[in-house]
Amino acid sequence: MKRAISSSLLLVTYLLLLINLWTLASSADNADQEFLKCLSSPFYEGIKLSEILYTPNNSSYTSVLQSSIQNLRLAGLTGQMPSFIVTPIIYSQVQIVVLCAKNHQLQVRVRGGGHDFEGLSYVSDQPFVLIDLINLRNITVDAGNGTAWVQSGANLGELNYRIAEKSSEFAFPGGVWPTVGIGGFLGGGGYGSLTRKYGLGADSVIDYRFLNYESNVFDRVSVVGSEDIFWAVRGGTASSFGIVLEWQIKLVPVPKNVTVFAVTRTLAQNATWIFHQWQYVAPNIHRDLYIKAKITSIKTADGKEKTIQVSFESLFLGPVDRLLNIMEKSFPELDLVRKDCTEMSWVKSTLWFANAGFPNGESLELLLNRNAFQKFYFKAKSDFVQEPIPAEALDGIWKLFFELEAGEAQIEITPFGGKMDEFPESALPFPHRAGNLYMMLEGVQWDNKTSPEKQGKLLKWLERLHMYLTPFVSKNPRASYVNYNDLDLGVGSKTYDEASVWENEQAKAQEKAQEKAQEKAQEKAQEKAVESQQGSTNRKGKRVEDGAPVTKKPVARELKRQKLSVRRAQKGVVISEGGASREKGKASVGEEENFVTAEDENYEVEKEDREIKDKEGDVERTRKPLSFLETVPRKKLPFVRGEVVDEWEKSGKNYTAFSDKLRGDVGRKAVFMPTPGQLPFASTGGTPPISTPPCNATSQQTTSKETTNMQGDLSQPSQSPRRSVRLQMKGKFTFENTPDDPIEL
Numbered sequence: 001m002k003r004a005i006s007s008s009l010l011l012v013t014y015l016l017l018l019i020n021l022w023t024l025a026s027s028a029d030n031a032d033q034e035f036l037k038c039l040s041s042p043f044y045e046g047i048k049l050s051e052i053l054y055t056p057n058n059s060s061y062t063s064v065l066q067s068s069i070q071n072l073r074l075a076g077l078t079g080q081m082p083s084f085i086v087t088p089i090i091y092s093q094v095q096i097v098v099l100c101a102k103n104h105q106l107q108v109r110v111r112g113g114g115h116d117f118e119g120l121s122y123v124s125d126q127p128f129v130l131i132d133l134i135n136l137r138n139i140t141v142d143a144g145n146g147t148a149w150v151q152s153g154a155n156l157g158e159l160n161y162r163i164a165e166k167s168s169e170f171a172f173p174g175g176v177w178p179t180v181g182i183g184g185f186l187g188g189g190g191y192g193s194l195t196r197k198y199g200l201g202a203d204s205v206i207d208y209r210f211l212n213y214e215s216n217v218f219d220r221v222s223v224v225g226s227e228d229i230f231w232a233v234r235g236g237t238a239s240s241f242g243i244v245l246e247w248q249i250k251l252v253p254v255p256k257n258v259t260v261f262a263v264t265r266t267l268a269q270n271a272t273w274i275f276h277q278w279q280y281v282a283p284n285i286h287r288d289l290y291i292k293a294k295i296t297s298i299k300t301a302d303g304k305e306k307t308i309q310v311s312f313e314s315l316f317l318g319p320v321d322r323l324l325n326i327m328e329k330s331f332p333e334l335d336l337v338r339k340d341c342t343e344m345s346w347v348k349s350t351l352w353f354a355n356a357g358f359p360n361g362e363s364l365e366l367l368l369n370r371n372a373f374q375k376f377y378f379k380a381k382s383d384f385v386q387e388p389i390p391a392e393a394l395d396g397i398w399k400l401f402f403e404l405e406a407g408e409a410q411i412e413i414t415p416f417g418g419k420m421d422e423f424p425e426s427a428l429p430f431p432h433r434a435g436n437l438y439m440m441l442e443g444v445q446w447d448n449k450t451s452p453e454k455q456g457k458l459l460k461w462l463e464r465l466h467m468y469l470t471p472f473v474s475k476n477p478r479a480s481y482v483n484y485n486d487l488d489l490g491v492g493s494k495t496y497d498e499a500s501v502w503e504n505e506q507a508k509a510q511e512k513a514q515e516k517a518q519e520k521a522q523e524k525a526q527e528k529a530v531e532s533q534q535g536s537t538n539r540k541g542k543r544v545e546d547g548a549p550v551t552k553k554p555v556a557r558e559l560k561r562q563k564l565s566v567r568r569a570q571k572g573v574v575i576s577e578g579g580a581s582r583e584k585g586k587a588s589v590g591e592e593e594n595f596v597t598a599e600d601e602n603y604e605v606e607k608e609d610r611e612i613k614d615k616e617g618d619v620e621r622t623r624k625p626l627s628f629l630e631t632v633p634r635k636k637l638p639f640v641r642g643e644v645v646d647e648w649e650k651s652g653k654n655y656t657a658f659s660d661k662l663r664g665d666v667g668r669k670a671v672f673m674p675t676p677g678q679l680p681f682a683s684t685g686g687t688p689p690i691s692t693p694p695c696n697a698t699s700q701q702t703t704s705k706e707t708t709n710m711q712g713d714l715s716q717p718s719q720s721p722r723r724s725v726r727l728q729m730k731g732k733f734t735f736e737n738t739p740d741d742p743i744e745l
């Protein structure tokens, strides 16, 4: 009798579920209806999809969709939004959605924190289902072993909070913005304030649980090929391969107290010179110290004019005294003083870094609040820089900034070096390691009142800035950070060879830009030569006659220059030509240099001019006199590719050139995002996935030994006791393991 009642109850529930889902389907087209029918198949009995499924007819559809759109530029788009949003609570629901989508030719997009710069996790040009991982954000910290399992829907703020709950001496090398999703972050490599000390976030991943396009779930050693996928998803964008359900990460030690500081310098406060020096210092300074730089334009104090402001924001893994000591020796130009610095716990520093107006002492609960952080309308591009940008070129950047209103654009600069130099470029599909001084994010932003014309202008400006930077950034190819998605770089390459076409075009464009720059330089040199013969105007537009300047300043400069040369000659300082090239191959790593370039010399002369200006009242704070290059030891750039590789090989690891990795079966797909709208690997075709249940089936039994390799080859046995089958279906598509029922290892 009891059995009869429970059966009828089940039947009623099932019928209600069907009615509900079929109502949802009333406005959907045929494919959509088929998809819904598939989801409601008796095969998936017991899984309440109605609670986690949203269609445009559903009243909460818009709020669910908008909830984690982080780039407001994409929030208003219509016509490219998902046909369905699913917010799974357990892994089996993710599997079902992927299977049904695959069977009914619906694209799948997966969303973590929603920070994708181009909205690729929730925008597509074809009908698609959005799997939003918001409900899969469980974090289990094992402080004893210094590890944690983190579900992909969690964000960096939640991770930092959960680690701190267990221990104040552990951290994860995450990013600087708390709401960034762990899935997207690690999928692109992931840098942050601990990168110089410990490498990328992806360098600290030790295992994963992954769902491929056939909806099979496996970990690092489950099946043939999973180690390759494990390599690929840590820097090659995880969504190119499938869905990472969770990550096992290694925690890293941090001191109980760290020190942070943020200081700003304007042009009148020598910002150009200090930033120029920063380029040499920040990637080479002690690896406990991370100093990022941010360039923007601001209004001057009287509000009448604009100036350039460079902010230096920093984390030091130690106390203030040690920090001041290092800064005094290695970066005296910044003139850091004790009152600029604050000691706090590591976890508080993550809130401080978000720079969202949270002073020291703010409640850590904010890390769990996904709505506490500002969202922006923005477009951005990125670059990697391998040689310091010459001072004259910085002036060109400032000029571009002056074309815009204050605050409309910024360049955020993250120094590398330190631990990053120890990995060969093929260690992960993040090749920007040794030899890269820093990464730049070039961005423009606006608000909801900005007119479309103005937005267009800002976007054009960004392109011009990007073009202007061409001669000073990485070449052949010009690299950009895969986590700073930029669709202007091209879409649609499915293979390495296809993408190489784009790469070659980029190389040609770069050559052209360089030729142009050279032509301009030649023209300038010719003009100068003519000027000195005929008499013309000087740099500031003042009239000069017969080669002799009308104003006295250039003469004074020349005298200063001569005085400096004499002083240097007395000290035995070498003066080399050719700007940054002085850094190459002259001293071994860690050895100090004691020479200056002609470019540096120009700078010192200009600096003296600026100091005079400062004294005239431009500077709000008293500063010690700045040290000059001849008294500041400079270190050689640590880029010695051969040595790095040798070290890697000595450590017993195999070195493969990054380009070779790219040409491999997995690697070649690793660095390019899938064509918007295509399921990764969808073209492999042929073999039906073993775990795909027929939509009208009532049950399907797989043995616990069955699993599939990446090609769907049933004959290939699983390679490890940690089998993916644990997460695959058993009987009527009920699952042995869910987040609440962890797998025993």
Ligand SMILES: Cc1cc2nc3c(=O)[nH]c(=O)nc-3n(C[C@H](O)[C@H](O)[C@H](O)COP(=O)(O)OP(=O)(O)OC[C@H]3O[C@@H](n4cnc5c(N)ncnc54)[C@H](O)[C@@H]3O)c2cc1C
Binding pocket: 070, 109, 110, 111, 112, 113, 114, 115, 116, 117, 119, 120, 121, 133, 152, 153, 174, 175, 176, 177, 179, 180, 181, 182, 183, 184, 185, 187, 188, 189, 190, 191, 192, 237, 238, 239, 240, 242, 243, 244, 245, 483, 484
């Ligand atoms: C304000 C802001 C600050 C940032 N700060 C940093 C920083 O400090 N350091 C840094 O390295 N980057 C930073 N980024 C870039 C950020 O790392 C990337 O945008 C990242 O991809 C965002 O991940 P998400 O999960 O939040 O975004 P989403 O838009 O949800 O996802 C981004 C991409 O990853 C895919 N994806 C997400 N989860 C999974 C998964 N589980 N499996 C497979 N694919 C998945 C999505 O499909 C999409 O292609 C920042 C971005 C913003 C907007």
